[in-house]
Amino acid sequence: MYFVYRKKKYIDCAGMSFRDFMAGKLPCLPGEYPTLNDWENHLTTIFPEVRLKRYLEMRGADGGPWRRLCALPAFWVGLLYDEVSLQNVLDMTADWTPEERQMLRNKVPKSGLKTPFRDGLLKHVAQDVVNLAKDGLERRGFKETGFLNEVREVVNTGKQ
Structure with a gap:
């Protein structure tokens, strides 16, 4: 306490x-x-990765440069507020083992998106997930996909 x-x-x-x-x-x-x-x-x-309040607080990146202020909320809205994108993410991760999840938790802070995962790199998973977030935002119809540009740049270049 x-x-x-x-x-x-x-x-x-x-x-x-x-x-x-x-x-x-x-x-x-x-x-x-x-x-x-x-x-x-x-x-x-x-301080878990996600904290339940009256909303879900995504703690993995709760700060950052001003230009990214809307990027992560848009990312999560595109995934969590759209049934199709949410189901696709659930399907994508359904067979991930507890050991794989723990390995990612241990290695990603050190090797980032270059972390080997299954048949490729975590970068490829991240690119797929960003695309799902974009699709979810497009289905909402509020023209929010531009907010994902900062996330997409990080995923594609590996640089913050």
């Missing part, structure tokens, strides 16, 4: 266990039990 918020003040709980809090055994608040608000605050302090 990092903190508990009480009476408009943050109480330092760094290193303490939320499990202890649930049992009423938090050293800084003995006998108190967490509220739903405490749970929601606690969830803001974890």
Whole structure:
């Protein structure tokens, strides 16, 4: 844990266990039990790739240059808000094994889109996925595909 918020003040709980809090055994608040608000605050302090809020927070790239501000939201909208693109991505990844996913998680931070994957490079998978996002955006009909240019450039050149 990092903190508990009480009476408009943050109480330092760094290193303490939320499990202890649930049992009423938090050293800084003995006998108190967490509220739903405490749970929601606690969830803001974890950093998975995707975090569920009132929306899906895609954390893999939550910052970057101004020119890319709309690129990643457009990418995810094209994939997740279009049934055809979403189904195509699900079909594409359906037979990926847990071991392959873990390998990608381990190697991509070091070798990026040059990571060997199955019969080629991860770059080829990324190109296919960007095309699916573009198709999904086109089906929405809001002329948003230009926002993907920055993503497509990174995928094609391998340079940020």
